[in-house]
Amino acid sequence: MNNMTPEAQRIAIDNTRVTLDCNSMNEQRMSERFWSKVSVVEDSRCWLWNGSSDVNGYGKFRASGRTIRAPRVAFFLRNSRWPNNACHRCDNPRCCNPDHIFDGTHAENMRDMAEKGRAKTDRGEAHWRAVLTDAKVIAMRADYKSGTISLYRLAAKNGCSFSTAQRVIKRTNWRHLP
Numbered sequence: 001m002n003n004m005t006p007e008a009q010r011i012a013i014d015n016t017r018v019t020l021d022c023n024s025m026n027e028q029r030m031s032e033r034f035w036s037k038v039s040v041v042e043d044s045r046c047w048l049w050n051g052s053s054d055v056n057g058y059g060k061f062r063a064s065g066r067t068i069r070a071p072r073v074a075f076f077l078r079n080s081r082w083p084n085n086a087c088h089r090c091d092n093p094r095c096c097n098p099d100h101i102f103d104g105t106h107a108e109n110m111r112d113m114a115e116k117g118r119a120k121t122d123r124g125e126a127h128w129r130a131v132l133t134d135a136k137v138i139a140m141r142a143d144y145k146s147g148t149i150s151l152y153r154l155a156a157k158n159g160c161s162f163s164t165a166q167r168v169i170k171r172t173n174w175r176h177l178p
């Protein structure tokens, strides 16, 4: 019931072309091309890849003359870094919902840190389940406050789910940030 129609998705993607600085243009173009191949739906459901897949069922995305597994790109667009190992919480290789994808190595490290009592806090980006960086949360709030972007567009622009964008704006999470 919460599906966005393909048309709504296309509009959401088109509308991400707002107030971008030059440095982020390449990433933004890649982001638009990438998300146009994904069925972006609300909440915690799987966002399925609609492009071609490899023999293991992982989406294939072409960028800079290379073929990259789609979940790796989804992780990159969310975290601004490539994962060592893009793992699925949902065990669905076609899924590109950044909420469902984690860097196996990173998550293991953080869990290890927590077990050893060295993790200082469980809020914000230090938490191993953090899906947005502190800087991104602050930028999203400023963006939304400008009144020119809807929650849907904000979510698409930042590669997060609608519910995550909602938690950012309503300050349900990341309350320690301005």
Ligand SMILES: [Zn+2]
Binding pocket: 045, 046, 047, 090, 091, 092, 095, 096, 097, 100
């Ligand atoms: Zn999933």
